[in-house]
Amino acid sequence: MLNKLKRAALGAHTPHDKATAASKPIPMPLPAQVRILMSQHIGAPAKALVKKGDEVFVGTKIGEAGGFVSANIHSSVSGTVAAVEPFRLSNGRMCDSVVIKTDGKQTVDPAVKAPEVTDKASFLAAVRECGLVGLGGAGFPTDVKLQPKQSVDTLLINASECEVWLTSDTQEMLECSDDIIRGIKAVLQYTGIPKCIIGIENNKPECIDLLCKKTKDDSAIEVKPLPSVYGTGAELILIEKCLGREVPHGGLPADAGAIVMNVTSVSTLGKYLATGMPVVQRTITVDGDACAKPQNVVVPVGTAYQDILDYVGVKGELGKVVAGGAMMGPAVENLSYPTTKTTSGLILLSKAAAQPAQVNPCIRCGRCVEYCPMGLEPVEVNQAYAARDVQELGKLHADYCFNCGSCSFVCPAKRPVTQMMSLAKAFYLGEIKKGGNK
Amino acid sequence: MDTKLIVSASPHVRSDETTQSLMANVIVALCPCVVASAIIFGVRALLVTAVSVVACVVFEWLYCKLLKRPNPISDLSAVVTGIILAMNVPVGMPIGQLIIGDLVAIIVVKQLFGGIGMNFANPALVGRIVLFISFAGSMNKWVFPDAAVDQLSKATPLAVADPSKLSLLDLFMGIHGGVLGETCALAIVLGLVYLVATKTISIAIPASYVGSVFVFYLIATKDLHSALVAVLSGGLLFGAVFMATDYVTSPFTLKGKLVYGVCLGIVTFAIRYWGSYTEGVSFALLFMNLWVPYINDLTRQTPYGYVKPAKKAKEGAGK
16 A cells, blocks of 8 residues: 555556467478678677678577677578678668578587586676577676676566567477576576576466476575566566565666566576577567467577568558567568567557557546556656656656556557657657756 | 558557546446436436536537537547536526536636646536526525425535434435435445446545545544534535546546545535535535645655655665
């Protein structure tokens, strides 16, 4: 009750629609070519190591981390490099990319072998080498995450998967639980973090049962069922729900004594430690009302969206394609975009479902306030932003928003609240920068 | 690329709730009151309600037509205003006077300030107050056109000198004088249950408002019966459930809603207990409506990860 007075944060009841929860990931046929971006992570883009005409294999390093906060990039296919060229991303920025014509053999690079890990330094070096980043979507380089300056007492595994439609994490847990446990144990052993909590939303009872069974002999690992409301899977909210701590604004999870890893990331780490295969493929959920056969598919990194659509089939008239989850993922305008390490889903919406709703006047019902997981007040931010009132935006903490989409979801007037929040945030931060004072 | 894709900002799914569905919920919740008023006061109650609804919708449509604005009547908010205003007049209200109330509610209070979401006070409430002050004669005539119940009571229970003689059951069932919607507590509670069950409103405002009035009366009179009479009589329940919870004129946060409810309780109690008016709810609501922006300002939520500025950093971090 006292917490509710502080901040309602009810958590939106988004539809679960996890129709593909039981769909075992199957590899899709190899595309004729892949385009591997040199920037699939937060931080500096990787530098391409190959040039046109080079022969590459599965697991060959083709991009070298371009700085401390950066990640290596590996080839997901065997074949010949057709081009190394800049490519325009959906956010308008340019990014180097390596186009590889596949030879269909999928020959594994002879250099791929399980890394020798003996201590913390060699463990971190191995994590860095495999190009692992936060696969939940943020893409923060894992090796950087695993060496915090603050003291950390808990490794949190984010297995809540609160996004509508997505089930790739669910399948990862059901299919690769041993890899997950191996990954967790390695992180605990080499970083010296004493305990691990796996947070899973209670709409995935089979995952909870399986992981409970697998971890019952290990007192360091706890499986924590979480309420299935949207927002639980956000890193900050997960820390609050699992540990009862808040990350101070602008800080990292380590400031609250936690490191958060996505369940697929830790599973990929487990696989890498066993086989030495870096991050070259991932499971993607393809769903939505315009998808003919909703399913989980394993795709090589760099596969064009169009190739995936051709494989799963489009039903009716395609209106909108969303990369990632339906709540936070961007709508793409060009199906030649390639998948990256962090692409967790493709949502295909029909023309009818994609029609924008009619926007009505705000009735000040306060739902955006009640459901904001961060405890912000979008309706007030809207007024302050309309008046371009920098001081008021600061008082309302417009810069705390992380675009989860809850406010737009619950808005009965169907206003683009989340979009307004990001505009307000950008405006506020821009003005603060200009003014130079906080 | 042969097909053009639609691009828009996330999220790409929306809840089923719309302005229209919320207003429809309120209309459904008002139905028990309308039915009860027809049973208690006779069929003229239905006529009054129908006229008020039609007048509100027509005024809204006409105003937007004249000003070439998009037609807003499909959001059903004018219908809600019409029913609530009708529930706030006695059954014998002359139709012409009622329509003046509708005009004030829709044109003056709602549309002149910018339409739905922009009104500073609850339109139906101001409509009621204007009628109350302008046509005090008609507004205070608690006549029962139905002869069968005519003998029961002619005055609103609040004006009764000795409340201990009033039957709580009669009060709860609404067999006493008053305006159309306020008498039958049972119907109002049914409406409240529906509104809370459909998550249309939060229970915070009705609970804190009615609760605080009850507590104040209990302290002042030291008598459970009179405190219950105070809660069940007059417009308190109807106002707390249907008028204090108006989205536009109530605070956003739980903290704000509780503050608002208790302040309403204080003002209502003060007017009823010490003031010369027997009925304090509408003035309490109007008074507190004007405070809502300030309450909002003072009862903000604490955002996640907020640390108090450097001076008090230690306290903030320890929270």
